[in-house]
Amino acid sequence: MDHNGNFSSNRSEHFRATKIWNTIVSAVKQNMPLGRHRRGLKLFENCFPGSEAVSWTLDFLKNNRNLLPNGQEVTRQKVVLLMQKFVEQKIIHDVRGRSEDFKDSSSHLYAFCNENIPPVNNTTKAAFKSRSSSLGHITPPMKCATSIVKSALVGLSYQKVRRESSSLVAT
Known part of the structure; x- marks a missing residue:
């Protein structure tokens, strides 16, 4: 609170950032195209290449500019950093368990983590x-x-x- 008893703008920005984060996470989880991908002799189900994750999320953010603060530019590099946060927060993971670093590459496959398992039916x-x-x-x-x-x-x-x-x- 400031000296007048009003909540600071930092707090409202914090809540806005949380809302943006939750919206992006939800959109990616619900709409990211998943597929069957072969790497070597192994077949991976329900996954996506890192480069497709970046491209899809970049398109989503460009088409939903109202999510971002005024004038904020969306670049591929920023989306790669966002995907790295997805890995760190265990929203997505490398299907081979090889790396904790997100790679903007068609040869690295990612899947959604099962940490947030839906309720038991x-x-x-x-x-x-x-x-x-x-x-x-x-x-x-x-x-x-x-x-x-x-x-x-x-x-x-x-x-x-x-x-x-x-x-x-x-x-």
């Missing part, structure tokens, strides 16, 4: 209940196994450090 819930009737009230985990293992390991290492430090204090 009734068929999946019924199948889960029938397999384990005593645990039927528990819904299947929505996180991927990797994130669960990581959080468990971080928690265990934190507990170990805590126990070691408390045993040192007790002695």
Whole structure:
């Protein structure tokens, strides 16, 4: 707040930036053309080349200039940086798991991450209940196994450090 009790313009710009980000992410997830691509002897489903991601997003932003602040120029280089943020935020990933760096290249394939898995449908819930009737009230985990293992390991290492430090204090 400023000295008059009004919210600062920085806060409204922050919310505007969040809205723009969410709109772009949503548009890319819903409309990016996905396909079947072969690299070497391996076939990858539901993915897209990095160069197509940049071209599609660039066209989207140029056709929706109202999303951007007045006078802001949209360049291919800026869209590459935006796609790098998509990789860092785990919205997309290299299908081969090779790189954390986004490549504006037709030889690098990307797919959407499954971190934001849609809600479990009734068929999946019924199948889960029938397999384990005593645990039927528990819904299947929505996180991927990797994130669960990581959080468990971080928690265990934190507990170990805590126990070691408390045993040192007790002695």
